[in-house]
Amino acid sequence: MDIKKLPEGTIERLSKYRRCLTTYCKFYRENIFSHELARNLHLTPEQVRRDMMLIGHSGSHKNGYNIEELVEKISEVIDCRGKTNVAVFGLGNLGQAIVRYLQDKETRLNVEAIFDVNPEKINKPFLSVDCYHIKDLKRIIKEKDIRIAVLTLPGDDAHDMALEIAEAGVTGIMNFTPVPLKLPEGVFLEEYDILTSLEKVAFFAKK
Amino acid sequence: MDIKKLPEGTIERLSKYRRCLTTYCKFYRENIFSHELARNLHLTPEQVRRDMMLIGHSGSHKNGYNIEELVEKISEVIDCRGKTNVAVFGLGNLGQAIVRYLQDKETRLNVEAIFDVNPEKINKPFLSVDCYHIKDLKRIIKEKDIRIAVLTLPGDDAHDMALEIAEAGVTGIMNFTPVPLKLPEGVFLEEYDILTSLEKVAFFAKK
DNA sequence: ATTTACTTGTGTTTTGATTAACAATATGTA
DNA sequence: TACATATTGTTAATCAAAACACAAGTAAAT
Ligand SMILES: NC(=O)c1ccc[n+]([C@@H]2O[C@H](COP(=O)([O-])OP(=O)(O)OC[C@H]3O[C@@H](n4cnc5c(N)ncnc54)[C@H](O)[C@@H]3O)[C@@H](O)[C@H]2O)c1
Ligand SMILES: NC(=O)c1ccc[n+]([C@@H]2O[C@H](COP(=O)([O-])OP(=O)(O)OC[C@H]3O[C@@H](n4cnc5c(N)ncnc54)[C@H](O)[C@@H]3O)[C@@H](O)[C@H]2O)c1
Numbered sequence: 078m079d080i081k082k083l084p085e086g087t088i089e090r091l092s093k094y095r096r097c098l099t100t101y102c103k104f105y106r107e108n109i110f111s112h113e114l115a116r117n118l119h120l121t122p123e124q125v126r127r128d129m130m131l132i133g134h135s136g137s138h139k140n141g142y143n144i145e146e147l148v149e150k151i152s153e154v155i156d157c158r159g160k161t162n163v164a165v166f167g168l169g170n171l172g173q174a175i176v177r178y179l180q181d182k183e184t185r186l187n188v189e190a191i192f193d194v195n196p197e198k199i200n201k202p203f204l205s206v207d208c209y210h211i212k213d214l215k216r217i218i219k220e221k222d223i224r225i226a227v228l229t230l231p232g233d234d235a236h237d238m239a240l241e242i243a244e245a246g247v248t249g250i251m252n253f254t255p256v257p258l259k260l261p262e263g264v265f266l267e268e269y270d271i272l273t274s275l276e277k278v279a280f281f282a283k284k
Numbered sequence: 285m286d287i288k289k290l291p292e293g294t295i296e297r298l299s300k301y302r303r304c305l306t307t308y309c310k311f312y313r314e315n316i317f318s319h320e321l322a323r324n325l326h327l328t329p330e331q332v333r334r335d336m337m338l339i340g341h342s343g344s345h346k347n348g349y350n351i352e353e354l355v356e357k358i359s360e361v362i363d364c365r366g367k368t369n370v371a372v373f374g375l376g377n378l379g380q381a382i383v384r385y386l387q388d389k390e391t392r393l394n395v396e397a398i399f400d401v402n403p404e405k406i407n408k409p410f411l412s413v414d415c416y417h418i419k420d421l422k423r424i425i426k427e428k429d430i431r432i433a434v435l436t437l438p439g440d441d442a443h444d445m446a447l448e449i450a451e452a453g454v455t456g457i458m459n460f461t462p463v464p465l466k467l468p469e470g471v472f473l474e475e476y477d478i479l480t481s482l483e484k485v486a487f488f489a490k491k
Numbered sequence: 492a493t494t495t496a497c498t499t500g501t502g503t504t505t506t507g508a509t510t511a512a513c514a515a516t517a518t519g520t521a
Numbered sequence: 522t523a524c525a526t527a528t529t530g531t532t533a534a535t536c537a538a539a540a541c542a543c544a545a546g547t548a549a550a551t
Contacts, residue, residue, distance in 0.1 A: 085484060086538070092483040097464065110498070117464050119473070123540060126499065138498050138546045161486045170381035175478060177377070182462070186482055225486055249489030251482055255389070257304065257324050265489040266326075267481050271382060274474050275393055275458055276299040277292060279368045279432055282456030282472040291508070317528070329528095330510060337530065345517040345528050 087128050088155060093118050094128070095151045098144050099183050110141035156185040164190040164223045164247075166238060167230030168198050168208060171253060175227060180204055189221045193230075211238065218245040225249045232256045294335050295362060300325050301335070302358045305351050306390055317348035363392040371397040371430045371454075373445060374437030375405050375415060378460060382434060387411055396428045400437075418445065425452040432456045439463045 111122040134150045136142035191208040235254035249265045318329040341357045343349035398415040442461035456472045
């Protein structure tokens with residue numbers, strides 16, 4: 078199995094399997110069947126088994142998959158290089174929600190820095206994460222070995238900031254601002270916009 | 285063209301085309317080429333043209349697509365039944381960010397109600413949207429003809445609330461809680477989890 | 492022992508979305 | 522007019538993901 082060849086869909090599902098297993102299942106049982114995992118996550122059992130196959134994990138015919146082993150295996154695959162440091166840019170409502178959420182969840186992604194421009198927010202820790210002025214981003218990103226940036230700042234500044242962030246050495250950017258980014262090659266970019274999701278829901282909900 | 289047959293991917297892209305056009309383009313030009321739209325949204329020109337074809341929209345060989353007409357056409361397709369009322373459940377950080385975001389954007393999705401349990405939040409409007417106690421959800425959903433629900437409340441309550449919301453007649457649910465929902469047939473469900481996105485970014489950013 | 496019921500693992504098929512290719516069309520130019 | 526250029530619209534080819542189908546394993550029941 079060439080791990081880098083795994084389809085995006087599989088990676089997303091692996092993340093969901095793991096969360097489902099660590100959150101709901103591991104406390105009250107040892108094993109789980111493909112159809113159970115599938116039902117929880119709105120998938121088919123075949124797809125679950127196919128994903129298992131892709132990461133080279135096997136279960137038992139009688140008991141399905143051992144939850145602990147499976148979580149271990151998924152972690153080997155998706156956290157392959159261990160812990161990854163994340164910074165959040167813009168500590169408004171959305172930024173705060175995200176920092177809190179990431180701290181609550183079991184994950185190897187650690188929010189190690191926050192950036193803002195508001196003097197009231199800078200130099201005070203938020204949920205024990207230090208908040209810096211955005212002008213120091215280059216230095217802090219290097220010092221703290223930040224790999225992933227989450228953009229939750231106003232759209233006006235987003236593009237310029239993103240370019241600086243990329244230049245500082247970040248290799249993955251999650252963009253929540255409504256501004257489509259044009260980044261240099263080599264930076265993995267993911268964008269999410271709730272309006273797109275909601276318009277889709279509205280469309281398919283109309284029958 | 286059977287409008288209900290449009291692939292989910294196309295619907296998502298249509299939403300993005302429209303936002304891109306209304307936000308950035310329509311102020312300073314009349315027409316746009318498929319390759320320009322594509323470059324902005326990280327797509328190929330072929331895909332843009334394919335989407336145009338699917339919704340039965342034509343451009344001109346010399347000038348590409350007329351922006352005003354295209355926006356009009358996209359709106360006919362994705363807002364087919366006009367305005368749709370939305371309610372947000374849970375007015376925490378995430379809920380507030382979403383309400384503000386939806387109000388800022390040009391869209392036919394209107395946030396017409398908010399629900400919470402915190403007495404400090406109830407019966408005060410937030411950004412001029414009324415906030416009700418969650419126990420009144422059935423009545424308010426009917427009165428206000430709410431079609432879409434956005435769940436931004438704590439996970440513990442999410443599943444029970446979702447079932448009640450579905451029963452009250454909502455036909456589309458956007459779930460931001462970390463709890464996977466099991467809903468009755470006929471309710472279109474979309475789930476988003478930033479941790480899945482971030483873990484994906486982290487995975488593909490590692491090279 | 493044999494049967495039954497249930498599961499995983501995986502080759503095969505199907506589906507459907509994306510990419511490639513190119514003909515048709517419009518415009519500008521020599 | 523003939524030619525060069527740039528774009529759309531659409532058919533055909535490609536590709537990948539999902540669904541299907543079933544062999545093979547396992548354990549419990551008979
Ligand atoms: N993609 C989505 O689904 C979605 C949803 C909601 C909001 N948003 C977007 O996310 C962003 C934040 O939304 P919010 O509701 O949290 O807004 P907010 O106004 O509450 O927060 C913005 C924060 O960014 C800080 N800021 C301003 N300029 C900055 C800069 N140059 N560098 C760093 N920080 C800076 C502000 O001080 C503030 O703390 C906005 O761009 C909004 O449009 C996206
Ligand atoms: N999917 C994602 O990417 C993502 C990101 C961040 C947070 N979240 C989730 O979104 C939810 C909200 O996050 P937050 O940071 O805004 O939390 P928060 O604590 O700031 O807000 C929760 C709000 O819900 C209200 N509430 C509590 N019980 C309720 C009930 N039964 N009915 C209605 N309202 C109720 C609370 O009064 C509060 O206002 C949480 O479940 C969190 O895990 C998801």
